[in-house]
Amino acid sequence: MPKTPLIQFKNIVKEYDSKESSEEQVKVLNDVSFSVDKGEFVFLVGPSGAGKSTLVKILIREEVPNAGEVIFDGEDVLSIPQDQISDLRRRIGVVFQDFKLLNSKNVFENVAVALEVTDCPKEVLNDVVPNVLSMVGMTKDMYKFPEQLSGGEKQRAVIARALAHEPDVLIADEPTGNIDPEATTQIMEILKKINDLGTTVIMATHDQHIVNRSKRRVVRLEDGVVISDKKEGKYE
Protein backbone atom coordinates (compact mmCIF):
# COMPACT_ATOMS: atom_id res chain seq x y z
CA MET A 1 0.00 0.00 0.00
CA PRO A 2 1.51 3.37 -1.01
CA LYS A 3 2.34 5.74 1.86
CA THR A 4 0.13 8.88 2.01
CA PRO A 5 2.24 12.03 2.43
CA LEU A 6 1.58 14.21 5.50
CA ILE A 7 1.80 17.43 3.48
CA GLN A 8 1.20 17.96 -0.24
CA PHE A 9 1.69 21.23 -2.10
CA LYS A 10 0.09 20.93 -5.54
CA ASN A 11 0.75 23.57 -8.22
CA ILE A 12 0.79 26.46 -5.78
CA VAL A 13 0.76 29.94 -7.33
CA LYS A 14 0.93 33.05 -5.17
CA GLU A 15 0.97 36.59 -6.50
CA TYR A 16 1.16 39.92 -4.69
CA ASP A 17 0.49 43.45 -5.90
CA SER A 18 3.69 45.06 -7.06
CA LYS A 19 5.09 47.78 -4.76
CA GLU A 20 5.33 50.11 -7.75
CA SER A 21 1.81 49.59 -9.09
CA SER A 22 -1.27 47.87 -7.71
CA GLU A 23 -2.21 46.78 -11.22
CA GLU A 24 1.02 44.82 -11.65
CA GLN A 25 1.37 41.42 -9.97
CA VAL A 26 4.55 39.85 -8.67
CA LYS A 27 4.61 36.06 -8.70
CA VAL A 28 6.21 34.80 -5.46
CA LEU A 29 5.37 31.13 -5.98
CA ASN A 30 4.97 29.66 -9.45
CA ASP A 31 3.48 26.19 -9.79
CA VAL A 32 5.18 24.78 -6.69
CA SER A 33 4.54 21.09 -6.07
CA PHE A 34 6.17 18.71 -3.60
CA SER A 35 5.16 16.54 -0.69
CA VAL A 36 6.52 15.68 2.75
CA ASP A 37 6.08 12.30 4.43
CA LYS A 38 5.38 11.66 8.08
CA GLY A 39 8.62 11.69 10.12
CA GLU A 40 10.74 13.37 7.43
CA PHE A 41 13.26 16.18 8.03
CA VAL A 42 13.19 18.50 5.03
CA PHE A 43 15.25 21.61 4.35
CA LEU A 44 13.50 24.23 2.26
CA VAL A 45 16.35 26.30 0.88
CA GLY A 46 16.82 29.25 -1.38
CA PRO A 47 17.89 32.90 -1.29
CA SER A 48 15.84 35.60 0.43
CA GLY A 49 12.65 36.24 -1.54
CA ALA A 50 12.59 32.73 -3.01
CA GLY A 51 9.14 32.12 -1.50
CA LYS A 52 10.04 29.90 1.50
CA SER A 53 8.19 31.95 4.12
CA THR A 54 5.18 32.38 1.84
CA LEU A 55 4.94 28.60 1.53
CA VAL A 56 5.01 28.26 5.33
CA LYS A 57 2.27 30.92 5.67
CA ILE A 58 0.14 29.10 3.09
CA LEU A 59 0.45 25.83 5.02
CA ILE A 60 -0.88 27.43 8.24
CA ARG A 61 -3.52 29.36 6.23
CA GLU A 62 -2.08 32.73 7.13
CA GLU A 63 -1.99 33.32 3.37
CA VAL A 64 -4.19 31.90 0.64
CA PRO A 65 -2.64 31.04 -2.74
CA ASN A 66 -4.05 32.32 -6.02
CA ALA A 67 -4.08 28.78 -7.36
CA GLY A 68 -3.20 25.26 -6.28
CA GLU A 69 -4.00 22.86 -3.51
CA VAL A 70 -2.53 22.18 -0.07
CA ILE A 71 -3.31 18.85 1.57
CA PHE A 72 -2.44 18.27 5.22
CA ASP A 73 -2.96 14.74 6.55
CA GLY A 74 -5.55 14.08 3.84
CA GLU A 75 -7.46 17.34 4.43
CA ASP A 76 -7.69 20.22 1.97
CA VAL A 77 -6.21 23.11 3.96
CA LEU A 78 -7.76 25.77 1.71
CA SER A 79 -11.30 24.56 2.27
CA ILE A 80 -11.08 24.45 6.08
CA PRO A 81 -13.75 26.83 7.46
CA GLN A 82 -12.41 29.97 9.14
CA ASP A 83 -13.56 28.82 12.58
CA GLN A 84 -11.61 25.56 12.29
CA ILE A 85 -8.24 27.00 11.24
CA SER A 86 -7.22 27.06 14.89
CA ASP A 87 -7.45 23.22 14.92
CA LEU A 88 -5.05 23.07 11.96
CA ARG A 89 -2.59 25.44 13.65
CA ARG A 90 -2.56 23.32 16.80
CA ARG A 91 -1.27 20.45 14.67
CA ILE A 92 1.48 22.54 13.08
CA GLY A 93 4.10 24.09 15.37
CA VAL A 94 5.83 27.11 13.86
CA VAL A 95 9.18 28.63 14.88
CA PHE A 96 9.88 32.12 13.55
CA GLN A 97 13.13 33.91 12.83
CA ASP A 98 11.93 36.95 14.82
CA PHE A 99 10.86 34.73 17.76
CA LYS A 100 7.42 36.32 18.34
CA LEU A 101 7.70 36.16 22.13
CA LEU A 102 5.67 38.42 24.40
CA ASN A 103 8.03 40.67 26.34
CA SER A 104 5.51 41.12 29.16
CA LYS A 105 5.47 37.37 29.89
CA ASN A 106 8.27 35.16 31.18
CA VAL A 107 9.41 32.00 29.35
CA PHE A 108 6.98 29.75 31.21
CA GLU A 109 4.05 32.08 30.45
CA ASN A 110 5.08 32.45 26.80
CA VAL A 111 5.03 28.69 26.35
CA ALA A 112 1.81 28.41 28.34
CA VAL A 113 0.07 30.75 25.85
CA ALA A 114 -0.03 27.90 23.33
CA LEU A 115 -1.99 25.77 25.81
CA GLU A 116 -4.11 28.53 27.32
CA VAL A 117 -5.71 29.23 23.93
CA THR A 118 -7.10 25.69 23.99
CA ASP A 119 -8.57 26.24 27.47
CA CYS A 120 -6.18 23.56 28.75
CA PRO A 121 -6.67 22.81 32.49
CA LYS A 122 -4.09 24.42 34.75
CA GLU A 123 -2.86 21.06 36.08
CA VAL A 124 -2.12 19.82 32.55
CA LEU A 125 -0.47 23.12 31.67
CA ASN A 126 1.75 22.96 34.79
CA ASP A 127 2.81 19.47 33.73
CA VAL A 128 3.36 20.06 29.99
CA VAL A 129 5.20 23.41 30.07
CA PRO A 130 8.13 22.27 32.27
CA ASN A 131 8.39 19.10 30.15
CA VAL A 132 8.76 20.91 26.83
CA LEU A 133 11.11 23.45 28.41
CA SER A 134 13.31 20.63 29.67
CA MET A 135 13.35 19.14 26.15
CA VAL A 136 14.96 22.33 24.85
CA GLY A 137 17.20 22.79 27.90
CA MET A 138 15.41 25.86 29.27
CA THR A 139 14.31 24.59 32.69
CA LYS A 140 16.56 26.94 34.64
CA ASP A 141 15.51 29.95 32.57
CA MET A 142 11.77 29.41 32.72
CA TYR A 143 11.07 32.47 34.87
CA LYS A 144 13.26 34.81 32.85
CA PHE A 145 11.72 37.42 30.58
CA PRO A 146 12.63 37.56 26.85
CA GLU A 147 14.83 40.62 27.28
CA GLN A 148 17.00 38.63 29.73
CA LEU A 149 17.63 35.89 27.13
CA SER A 150 20.17 35.50 24.32
CA GLY A 151 18.98 34.93 20.74
CA GLY A 152 19.59 31.18 21.01
CA GLU A 153 17.68 30.96 24.31
CA LYS A 154 14.77 32.90 22.83
CA GLN A 155 14.67 30.50 19.89
CA ARG A 156 14.69 27.49 22.23
CA ALA A 157 11.74 29.03 24.13
CA VAL A 158 9.91 29.44 20.82
CA ILE A 159 10.60 25.78 19.92
CA ALA A 160 9.22 24.77 23.34
CA ARG A 161 6.07 26.79 22.65
CA ALA A 162 5.70 25.16 19.22
CA LEU A 163 6.02 21.72 20.84
CA ALA A 164 3.44 22.34 23.57
CA HIS A 165 0.59 20.99 21.40
CA GLU A 166 2.62 17.90 20.43
CA PRO A 167 2.25 18.91 16.77
CA ASP A 168 2.42 16.50 13.82
CA VAL A 169 4.85 18.81 12.11
CA LEU A 170 7.27 21.47 13.27
CA ILE A 171 8.04 24.23 10.80
CA ALA A 172 11.08 26.37 11.50
CA ASP A 173 11.24 29.48 9.33
CA GLU A 174 14.88 30.68 9.34
CA PRO A 175 15.27 29.71 13.03
CA THR A 176 19.01 30.38 13.02
CA GLY A 177 18.84 33.68 11.18
CA ASN A 178 19.27 35.84 14.28
CA ILE A 179 21.57 33.71 16.43
CA ASP A 180 25.32 32.97 16.78
CA PRO A 181 27.01 29.76 15.43
CA GLU A 182 27.14 28.05 18.84
CA ALA A 183 23.44 28.61 19.42
CA THR A 184 22.77 27.50 15.83
CA THR A 185 24.39 24.13 16.59
CA GLN A 186 22.23 23.77 19.72
CA ILE A 187 19.06 24.60 17.82
CA MET A 188 19.91 22.07 15.10
CA GLU A 189 20.52 19.39 17.71
CA ILE A 190 17.15 20.11 19.31
CA LEU A 191 15.38 19.97 15.92
CA LYS A 192 17.07 16.64 15.09
CA LYS A 193 16.07 15.27 18.50
CA ILE A 194 12.46 16.32 17.91
CA ASN A 195 12.56 14.63 14.49
CA ASP A 196 14.05 11.47 16.00
CA LEU A 197 11.06 11.36 18.37
CA GLY A 198 8.78 11.11 15.31
CA THR A 199 7.77 14.71 14.58
CA THR A 200 8.06 15.82 10.97
CA VAL A 201 10.36 18.86 10.67
CA ILE A 202 10.48 21.35 7.82
CA MET A 203 13.18 23.96 8.11
CA ALA A 204 13.36 26.94 5.79
CA THR A 205 16.87 28.37 5.64
CA HIS A 206 19.50 29.89 3.41
CA ASP A 207 22.36 28.77 5.67
CA GLN A 208 24.49 26.46 3.47
CA HIS A 209 26.64 25.10 6.33
CA ILE A 210 23.71 23.78 8.32
CA VAL A 211 22.15 22.11 5.29
CA ASN A 212 25.36 20.55 4.01
CA ARG A 213 26.31 19.20 7.45
CA SER A 214 22.91 17.63 8.07
CA LYS A 215 22.65 15.39 4.97
CA ARG A 216 18.85 15.48 4.84
CA ARG A 217 16.32 15.99 2.07
CA VAL A 218 16.71 19.41 0.43
CA VAL A 219 13.97 21.15 -1.59
CA ARG A 220 15.44 24.16 -3.36
CA LEU A 221 13.30 27.15 -4.31
CA GLU A 222 14.41 29.99 -6.52
CA ASP A 223 12.23 32.82 -7.79
CA GLY A 224 9.16 30.93 -6.64
CA VAL A 225 9.98 27.72 -8.51
CA VAL A 226 11.21 24.36 -7.15
CA ILE A 227 14.47 23.85 -8.99
CA SER A 228 15.62 20.71 -7.20
CA ASP A 229 14.42 18.16 -4.66
CA LYS A 230 17.13 15.73 -3.45
CA LYS A 231 17.37 13.16 -0.67
CA GLU A 232 20.51 13.83 1.40
CA GLY A 233 20.98 16.85 -0.81
CA LYS A 234 23.35 19.75 -0.57
CA TYR A 235 22.85 23.49 -0.82
CA GLU A 236 25.42 24.88 -3.26
Next chain:
Amino acid sequence: MSNTWSSISNLLKREKLLFSLNITVLTVTFLLLGTLVSLIVFGRATLKSLESQAQITIFFKDGFGEENILNLQTRLESDERIQAVKYISKEEAYKIFAELNKDEPLLLDSISADILPASLEIRANNIKNLEPLSEEFKTIDGVEEVKFFKDVVERFKTFARILYIVGLSLVGVFILISFAVISTTIRTAITAKGEEIAIQHLVGASESYIKTPLIFQGMFFGLVAAFLASILLNAASLFLHFGVNLFGKGALFSIGGLQINMVAYGIILSFLLILSGWVLGTLSSYFAVKKYLGR
Protein backbone atom coordinates in the same frame (compact mmCIF):
# COMPACT_ATOMS: atom_id res chain seq x y z
CA MET B 1 -14.45 32.51 31.06
CA SER B 2 -11.18 32.65 33.05
CA ASN B 3 -9.56 34.08 29.94
CA THR B 4 -12.24 36.79 29.88
CA TRP B 5 -11.80 37.76 33.54
CA SER B 6 -8.02 37.72 33.35
CA SER B 7 -8.23 39.90 30.27
CA ILE B 8 -10.46 42.41 32.08
CA SER B 9 -8.34 42.39 35.25
CA ASN B 10 -5.18 42.85 33.16
CA LEU B 11 -6.79 45.87 31.50
CA LEU B 12 -7.68 47.28 34.93
CA LYS B 13 -4.13 46.78 36.16
CA ARG B 14 -2.27 47.95 33.08
CA GLU B 15 -4.53 50.72 31.80
CA LYS B 16 -5.81 52.34 35.01
CA LEU B 17 -5.95 55.85 33.56
CA LEU B 18 -7.60 54.77 30.31
CA PHE B 19 -10.09 52.66 32.26
CA SER B 20 -10.93 55.51 34.67
CA LEU B 21 -11.37 58.02 31.86
CA ASN B 22 -13.62 55.71 29.89
CA ILE B 23 -15.74 54.84 32.90
CA THR B 24 -16.07 58.54 33.77
CA VAL B 25 -17.15 59.53 30.25
CA LEU B 26 -19.59 56.62 30.03
CA THR B 27 -20.99 57.28 33.52
CA VAL B 28 -21.63 60.94 32.63
CA THR B 29 -23.28 59.81 29.40
CA PHE B 30 -25.57 57.38 31.23
CA LEU B 31 -26.23 60.00 33.92
CA LEU B 32 -27.42 62.45 31.27
CA LEU B 33 -29.35 59.68 29.58
CA GLY B 34 -31.12 58.84 32.85
CA THR B 35 -31.79 62.52 33.61
CA LEU B 36 -33.30 63.08 30.17
CA VAL B 37 -35.42 59.97 30.41
CA SER B 38 -36.62 61.16 33.83
CA LEU B 39 -37.42 64.65 32.49
CA ILE B 40 -39.42 63.11 29.67
CA VAL B 41 -41.24 60.71 32.01
CA PHE B 42 -42.02 63.39 34.61
CA GLY B 43 -43.01 65.88 31.90
CA ARG B 44 -45.48 63.43 30.43
CA ALA B 45 -46.77 62.47 33.88
CA THR B 46 -47.27 66.14 34.79
CA LEU B 47 -49.06 66.78 31.53
CA LYS B 48 -51.33 63.83 32.12
CA SER B 49 -52.06 65.05 35.62
CA LEU B 50 -52.76 68.58 34.34
CA GLU B 51 -55.01 67.16 31.65
CA SER B 52 -56.94 65.11 34.19
CA GLN B 53 -57.36 68.22 36.31
CA ALA B 54 -58.52 70.32 33.38
CA GLN B 55 -61.47 72.24 34.64
CA ILE B 56 -64.24 74.40 33.33
CA THR B 57 -66.02 76.68 35.75
CA ILE B 58 -69.56 77.77 34.94
CA PHE B 59 -70.72 80.85 36.83
CA PHE B 60 -74.48 81.32 37.06
CA LYS B 61 -76.64 84.44 37.11
CA ASP B 62 -78.16 85.29 40.53
CA GLY B 63 -81.70 84.47 39.50
CA PHE B 64 -80.98 81.03 38.04
CA GLY B 65 -81.70 79.18 41.28
CA GLU B 66 -80.02 76.29 43.07
CA GLU B 67 -82.57 73.71 41.88
CA ASN B 68 -81.81 74.49 38.22
CA ILE B 69 -78.09 74.28 38.85
CA LEU B 70 -78.44 70.88 40.58
CA ASN B 71 -80.59 69.62 37.68
CA LEU B 72 -77.90 70.73 35.25
CA GLN B 73 -75.27 68.98 37.43
CA THR B 74 -77.21 65.69 37.22
CA ARG B 75 -77.49 66.05 33.43
CA LEU B 76 -73.78 66.82 33.00
CA GLU B 77 -72.70 63.90 35.19
CA SER B 78 -74.14 61.52 32.63
CA ASP B 79 -72.10 63.13 29.80
CA GLU B 80 -69.25 60.77 28.72
CA ARG B 81 -66.90 63.68 28.06
CA ILE B 82 -67.11 64.75 31.68
CA GLN B 83 -65.22 63.08 34.53
CA ALA B 84 -66.69 64.94 37.52
CA VAL B 85 -68.99 67.83 38.34
CA LYS B 86 -68.87 69.76 41.62
CA TYR B 87 -71.39 72.32 42.78
CA ILE B 88 -70.03 75.40 44.56
CA SER B 89 -72.85 77.32 46.22
CA LYS B 90 -72.68 81.04 46.98
CA GLU B 91 -71.85 80.19 50.62
CA GLU B 92 -69.05 77.83 49.65
CA ALA B 93 -67.73 80.40 47.19
CA TYR B 94 -67.61 82.91 50.02
CA LYS B 95 -65.75 80.43 52.25
CA ILE B 96 -63.13 79.94 49.53
CA PHE B 97 -62.91 83.68 48.96
CA ALA B 98 -62.58 84.31 52.70
CA GLU B 99 -59.82 81.72 53.02
CA LEU B 100 -57.93 83.25 50.11
CA ASN B 101 -58.27 86.77 51.54
CA LYS B 102 -58.10 86.07 55.26
CA ASP B 103 -55.40 88.74 55.71
CA GLU B 104 -57.66 91.45 54.32
CA PRO B 105 -60.54 91.96 56.80
CA LEU B 106 -61.66 95.23 55.18
CA LEU B 107 -62.24 93.49 51.88
CA LEU B 108 -64.09 90.65 53.60
CA ASP B 109 -66.31 93.10 55.45
CA SER B 110 -67.38 94.74 52.20
CA ILE B 111 -68.33 91.50 50.49
CA SER B 112 -71.12 89.07 51.37
CA ALA B 113 -72.02 85.65 50.01
CA ASP B 114 -74.86 87.20 47.99
CA ILE B 115 -72.64 88.97 45.52
CA LEU B 116 -70.56 85.91 44.71
CA PRO B 117 -71.97 83.67 41.96
CA ALA B 118 -72.80 80.00 42.43
CA SER B 119 -70.82 77.78 40.05
CA LEU B 120 -70.24 74.27 38.72
CA GLU B 121 -66.64 73.02 38.51
CA ILE B 122 -66.38 70.53 35.72
CA ARG B 123 -63.46 68.16 35.19
CA ALA B 124 -63.21 66.96 31.60
CA ASN B 125 -61.86 63.54 30.61
CA ASN B 126 -59.63 65.04 27.96
CA ILE B 127 -58.16 68.44 27.37
CA LYS B 128 -59.55 68.32 23.81
CA ASN B 129 -63.08 68.46 25.21
CA LEU B 130 -62.57 71.71 27.09
CA GLU B 131 -63.30 74.06 24.22
CA PRO B 132 -66.45 72.38 22.75
CA LEU B 133 -67.88 71.87 26.24
CA SER B 134 -67.32 75.48 27.21
CA GLU B 135 -68.97 76.63 23.98
CA GLU B 136 -71.99 74.42 24.78
CA PHE B 137 -72.20 75.74 28.34
CA LYS B 138 -72.27 79.33 27.13
CA THR B 139 -75.57 78.64 25.34
CA ILE B 140 -77.32 77.43 28.51
CA ASP B 141 -79.87 79.85 29.99
CA GLY B 142 -78.79 81.35 33.30
CA VAL B 143 -75.06 81.03 32.61
CA GLU B 144 -73.19 84.24 33.32
CA GLU B 145 -69.63 83.24 32.40
CA VAL B 146 -67.59 80.15 31.43
CA LYS B 147 -63.85 79.92 32.28
CA PHE B 148 -61.29 77.20 31.57
CA PHE B 149 -57.48 76.65 31.76
CA LYS B 150 -56.94 76.23 28.07
CA ASP B 151 -53.87 78.45 27.78
CA VAL B 152 -51.98 76.99 30.74
CA VAL B 153 -52.50 73.42 29.63
CA GLU B 154 -51.80 74.21 25.98
CA ARG B 155 -48.58 76.01 26.92
CA PHE B 156 -47.44 73.12 29.07
CA LYS B 157 -48.35 70.70 26.31
CA THR B 158 -46.17 72.61 23.83
CA PHE B 159 -43.35 72.75 26.37
CA ALA B 160 -43.66 69.01 27.03
CA ARG B 161 -43.64 68.28 23.28
CA ILE B 162 -40.46 70.32 22.82
CA LEU B 163 -38.91 68.60 25.84
CA TYR B 164 -39.89 65.23 24.39
CA ILE B 165 -38.39 65.93 20.94
CA VAL B 166 -35.22 67.64 22.22
CA GLY B 167 -34.83 65.04 24.96
CA LEU B 168 -35.20 62.13 22.59
CA SER B 169 -32.73 63.69 20.14
CA LEU B 170 -30.23 64.21 22.95
CA VAL B 171 -30.75 60.64 24.15
CA GLY B 172 -29.95 59.52 20.60
CA VAL B 173 -26.80 61.67 20.58
CA PHE B 174 -25.68 60.29 23.95
CA ILE B 175 -26.26 56.73 22.79
CA LEU B 176 -24.03 57.46 19.79
CA ILE B 177 -21.39 58.97 22.10
CA SER B 178 -21.47 55.89 24.33
CA PHE B 179 -21.21 53.66 21.28
CA ALA B 180 -18.20 55.61 20.01
CA VAL B 181 -16.48 55.65 23.43
CA ILE B 182 -16.80 51.88 23.93
CA SER B 183 -15.80 51.11 20.32
CA THR B 184 -12.73 53.34 20.65
CA THR B 185 -11.77 51.68 23.93
CA ILE B 186 -12.00 48.24 22.36
CA ARG B 187 -10.04 49.45 19.34
CA THR B 188 -7.34 50.74 21.73
CA ALA B 189 -7.32 47.37 23.49
CA ILE B 190 -6.98 45.58 20.14
CA THR B 191 -4.10 47.85 19.11
CA ALA B 192 -2.37 47.43 22.49
CA LYS B 193 -2.78 43.66 22.30
CA GLY B 194 -1.94 43.47 18.59
CA GLU B 195 1.21 41.36 18.99
CA GLU B 196 -0.37 39.09 21.58
CA ILE B 197 -3.42 38.55 19.37
CA ALA B 198 -1.18 37.75 16.36
CA ILE B 199 0.77 35.20 18.42
CA GLN B 200 -2.42 33.67 19.82
CA HIS B 201 -3.69 33.22 16.26
CA LEU B 202 -0.44 31.54 15.20
CA VAL B 203 -0.43 29.08 18.10
CA GLY B 204 -3.99 28.00 17.38
CA ALA B 205 -6.33 30.27 19.30
CA SER B 206 -9.89 30.12 18.04
CA GLU B 207 -11.64 33.28 16.89
CA SER B 208 -13.96 33.14 19.88
CA TYR B 209 -11.00 32.78 22.30
CA ILE B 210 -9.61 36.07 21.01
CA LYS B 211 -12.83 37.97 20.39
CA THR B 212 -14.99 36.98 23.36
CA PRO B 213 -12.89 38.73 26.06
CA LEU B 214 -12.93 41.93 24.00
CA ILE B 215 -16.72 41.81 23.65
CA PHE B 216 -17.01 41.11 27.39
CA GLN B 217 -14.75 44.09 28.05
CA GLY B 218 -17.21 46.38 26.26
CA MET B 219 -20.10 44.77 28.11
CA PHE B 220 -18.24 45.28 31.41
CA PHE B 221 -17.63 48.98 30.63
CA GLY B 222 -21.30 49.51 29.76
CA LEU B 223 -22.54 47.69 32.87
CA VAL B 224 -20.17 49.41 35.32
CA ALA B 225 -20.92 52.89 33.91
CA ALA B 226 -24.69 52.28 33.87
CA PHE B 227 -24.55 50.91 37.43
CA LEU B 228 -22.63 53.95 38.70
CA ALA B 229 -25.00 56.31 36.88
CA SER B 230 -28.05 54.59 38.34
CA ILE B 231 -26.61 54.83 41.88
CA LEU B 232 -26.04 58.57 41.42
CA LEU B 233 -29.48 59.13 39.87
CA ASN B 234 -31.20 57.17 42.63
CA ALA B 235 -29.31 59.11 45.29
CA ALA B 236 -30.35 62.39 43.62
CA SER B 237 -33.99 61.39 43.21
CA LEU B 238 -34.26 60.05 46.77
CA PHE B 239 -32.80 63.34 48.02
CA LEU B 240 -35.39 65.30 45.98
CA HIS B 241 -38.12 63.00 47.26
CA PHE B 242 -37.30 62.62 50.95
CA GLY B 243 -34.89 65.52 51.45
CA VAL B 244 -36.76 68.42 49.89
CA ASN B 245 -40.07 66.63 49.22
CA LEU B 246 -40.13 67.98 45.65
CA PHE B 247 -42.67 65.52 44.32
CA GLY B 248 -44.86 65.16 47.39
CA LYS B 249 -45.81 61.81 48.85
CA GLY B 250 -47.55 58.96 47.09
CA ALA B 251 -47.49 57.87 43.48
CA LEU B 252 -45.70 59.91 40.82
CA PHE B 253 -47.75 58.40 38.04
CA SER B 254 -49.40 55.15 37.12
CA ILE B 255 -48.69 52.65 34.35
CA GLY B 256 -51.66 50.48 33.44
CA GLY B 257 -53.26 51.14 36.80
CA LEU B 258 -50.04 50.36 38.70
CA GLN B 259 -49.08 53.23 40.98
CA ILE B 260 -45.41 54.14 40.63
CA ASN B 261 -43.77 56.01 43.50
CA MET B 262 -40.25 57.47 43.58
CA VAL B 263 -38.59 54.31 44.95
CA ALA B 264 -40.28 52.10 42.34
CA TYR B 265 -39.36 54.60 39.63
CA GLY B 266 -35.71 54.51 40.80
CA ILE B 267 -35.67 50.69 40.54
CA ILE B 268 -37.25 50.75 37.07
CA LEU B 269 -34.83 53.47 35.88
CA SER B 270 -31.82 51.53 37.26
CA PHE B 271 -32.99 48.36 35.54
CA LEU B 272 -33.46 50.19 32.23
CA LEU B 273 -30.08 51.94 32.50
CA ILE B 274 -28.23 48.73 33.35
CA LEU B 275 -30.03 46.92 30.53
CA SER B 276 -29.11 49.67 28.07
CA GLY B 277 -25.51 49.65 29.40
CA TRP B 278 -25.33 45.93 28.78
CA VAL B 279 -26.87 46.14 25.28
CA LEU B 280 -24.83 49.19 24.28
CA GLY B 281 -21.57 47.75 25.64
CA THR B 282 -22.09 44.45 23.87
CA LEU B 283 -23.19 45.94 20.55
CA SER B 284 -20.45 48.58 20.39
CA SER B 285 -17.66 46.18 21.33
CA TYR B 286 -19.04 43.60 18.88
CA PHE B 287 -18.97 46.28 16.19
CA ALA B 288 -15.38 47.25 17.10
CA VAL B 289 -14.19 43.63 17.13
CA LYS B 290 -15.83 42.96 13.77
CA LYS B 291 -14.38 46.10 12.26
CA TYR B 292 -10.85 46.04 13.67
CA LEU B 293 -10.32 42.31 14.11
CA GLY B 294 -12.31 40.98 11.19
CA ARG B 295 -10.57 38.21 9.27
